[in-house]
Amino acid sequence: MVKLxxxxxxxxxxxxxxxxxxxxxxxxxxxxxxxxxxxxxxxxMCATCHCYVDDEWAARTxxxxxxxxDMLECAASELRPTSRLSCQIKLTxxxxxxxxxxxxxxx
Amino acid sequence: xxxxxxxxxxxxxxxxPGIPVWDxxxxxxxxxxxxxxxxxxxxxxxxxxxIPRLSILALGQYATTHKVFSDHENFVSSRGVGLxxxxxxxxxxxxxxxxxxxxxxxxxxxKVMSRALSPKMVKGLVDMFAATAEELVSxxxxxxxxxxxTELAETFPxxxxxxxxxxxxxxxxxxxDYGACVFNAMGPDNRLRRWALERNAEIAPWIMAACARDRxxxxxxxxxxYDAADTGELDQEEAPMLVRSFLSAGVDTTVTGIGNxxxxxxxHPEEWQRLRDDPSLVRPAVEEVLRFTxxxxxxxxxxxxxxxxxxxxxxxxxxxxxxxxxANMDPEKWGDPEVFRIDRRPTGHMAFGAGIHGCVGQNxxxxxxxxxLHALSRKVARIEPAGEAVWRPNNAIHALDQLPLKxxxx
Ligand code: HEM
Ligand code: FES
Numbered sequence: 001m002v003k004l005x006x007x008x009x010x011x012x013x014x015x016x017x018x019x020x021x022x023x024x025x026x027x028x029x030x031x032x033x034x035x036x037x038x039x040x041x042x043x044x045m046c047a048t049c050h051c052y053v054d055d056e057w058a059a060r061t062x063x064x065x066x067x068x069x070d071m072l073e074c075a076a077s078e079l080r081p082t083s084r085l086s087c088q089i090k091l092t093x094x095x096x097x098x099x100x101x102x103x104x105x106x107x
Numbered sequence: 108x109x110x111x112x113x114x115x116x117x118x119x120x121x122x123x124p125g126i127p128v129w130d131x132x133x134x135x136x137x138x139x140x141x142x143x144x145x146x147x148x149x150x151x152x153x154x155x156x157x158i159p160r161l162s163i164l165a166l167g168q169y170a171t172t173h174k175v176f177s178d179h180e181n182f183v184s185s186r187g188v189g190l191x192x193x194x195x196x197x198x199x200x201x202x203x204x205x206x207x208x209x210x211x212x213x214x215x216x217x218k219v220m221s222r223a224l225s226p227k228m229v230k231g232l233v234d235m236f237a238a239t240a241e242e243l244v245s246x247x248x249x250x251x252x253x254x255x256x257t258e259l260a261e262t263f264p265x266x267x268x269x270x271x272x273x274x275x276x277x278x279x280x281x282x283x284d285y286g287a288c289v290f291n292a293m294g295p296d297n298r299l300r301r302w303a304l305e306r307n308a309e310i311a312p313w314i315m316a317a318c319a320r321d322r323x324x325x326x327x328x329x330x331x332x333y334d335a336a337d338t339g340e341l342d343q344e345e346a347p348m349l350v351r352s353f354l355s356a357g358v359d360t361t362v363t364g365i366g367n368x369x370x371x372x373x374x375h376p377e378e379w380q381r382l383r384d385d386p387s388l389v390r391p392a393v394e395e396v397l398r399f400t401x402x403x404x405x406x407x408x409x410x411x412x413x414x415x416x417x418x419x420x421x422x423x424x425x426x427x428x429x430x431x432x433x434a435n436m437d438p439e440k441w442g443d444p445e446v447f448r449i450d451r452r453p454t455g456h457m458a459f460g461a462g463i464h465g466c467v468g469q470n471x472x473x474x475x476x477x478x479x480l481h482a483l484s485r486k487v488a489r490i491e492p493a494g495e496a497v498w499r500p501n502n503a504i505h506a507l508d509q510l511p512l513k514x515x516x517x
Pocket of ligand 1: 184188205206207217220224352353356357358360361363364401402403406457458459460461463464465466467468469471472
């Protein structure tokens with residue numbers, strides 16, 4: 001299991017245990033974490049799963065995927081260098097403890 | 108095995124011991140018209156079922172269907188998403204360069220298409236969609252009754268989508284039939300598929316001609332695809348093929364989505380009232396219509412190498428049908444799937460597929476369906492049946508053939 005913390009725009013924290021192989025968007029939906037919509041189900045078509053990877057973790061979650069930049073431009077909240085589509089971040093044991101910040105709005 | 112034995116254009120397989128065998132034709136017209144019982148039995152038999160007369164595996168439980176449909180590494184699309192194995196038999200048409208390819212080819216074409224169909228691009232279309240929907244609903248309100256399929260579900264996408272693409276040539280019958288051909292061709296060699304191949308021979312030349320650059324305006328989605336060829340992101344001959352994908356996948360599907368939405372609300376007047384009371388429910392209502400009716404009911408994959416499904420070995424070359432309609436009705440996933448509830452918010456439904464091939468046109472599809480529901484919810488108190496709804500069997504699409512309706516003005 002991989003420990004994951006989501007920090008909402010208002011500072012509220014939710015800690016969950018997800019399985020390696022899952023992605024950060026899907027883990028949030030499965031655990032009823034507010035702040036991620038994931039309308040397209042992870043097909044990189046909606047940008048309603050936008051998140052900011054915590055600075056400490058940004059290097060470890062890797063580069064944006066091919067096509068991710070284009071879709072991020074459609075996100076409802078401001079983009080930062082740590083912006084990612086959470087459906088594109090796959091959980092591995094290396095990411096145990098990952099901290100994800102949620103934007104103010106997704107739609 | 109000395110020579111490979113073929114069935115429906117793919118390798119005949121020997122299913123692993125323990126996989127339930129079910130002698131049924133999932134493409135029988137009675138099932139295609141009214142599939143709920145078949146869906147339930149498919150799920151009840153197990154996570155994976157062998158269908159001997161087609162020599163394929165079939166999946167209907169949500170968890171397995173989702174897993175296999177989105178696992179592009181083990182279950183490829185490049186060998187066709189119908190029953191023919193493109194690695195063995197000549198495909199019925201030149202394969203799609205987005206739907207019927209795997210990464211890395213897929214990654215490149217998908218990027219161009221998803222840019223053209225992104226939420227931002229679609230935002231630029233919603234005013235045109237809204238104005239057209241408004242006008243169409245007003246004209247239908249003047250009639251005593253009408254056919255929801257030909258006079259609304261077909262008319263609307265044919266009015267707005269070719270315009271969004273920038274097509275100079277528009278023919279409602281050909282555009283709707285072309286999609287039906289593509290989807291029927293995914294099935295076995297039955298009456299529907301034979302019709303599709305015949306009809307396709309008549310209309311394919313019109314379709315390819317309409318995809319040429321000089322038949323497109325320079326400010327539509329089609330032009331964006333040709334621009335990508337100019338910058339070298341695509342080869343020149345790839346651009347018309349991607350524009351063809353707009354027409355294969357972007358008309359008959361939304362026609363079906365809109366028709367099915369009208370059917371749902373004509374059958375569930377209490378949900379229509381809720382939608383009218385709270386228009387913010389239009390967006391989740393579209394998702395529920397899609398989950399509840401699965402306009403694309405079945406698509407396939409091919410095992411790219413020896414692999415497994417739900418713990419059972421699966422040999423290379425196996426055709427697997429993923430019954431999206433059954434997954435969208437799985438009580439394990441949805442609790443009470445047979446209840447149509449517009450505020451369900453069924454995130455993770457499979458109507459648009461899942462994973463890297465998940466519908467690239469979903470933003471357009473949603474916007475078209477939302478435009479119609481918004482216009483109707485403002486002007487129409489009730490959508491009433493004016494005769495019996497008749498479904499039109501298709502090997503991959505669950506669509507209506509006739510939907511007599513009466514609109515009661517608000
Ligand atoms: C309610 C309407 C629609 C439904 C139910 C629907 C359904 C689907 C499904 C299930 C897939 C996945 C195929 C697979 O994984 O093998 C798909 C892919 C696709 N759809 Fe849609 N679709 C709809 C509307 C549209 C529209 C409007 C367009 C064009 C603007 C479109 C274009 C495509 C394309 C090009 C693909 C292939 C994507 C890929 O392989 O990467 N679809 N669609
Ligand atoms: S869930 Fe749609 S882009 Fe991530």
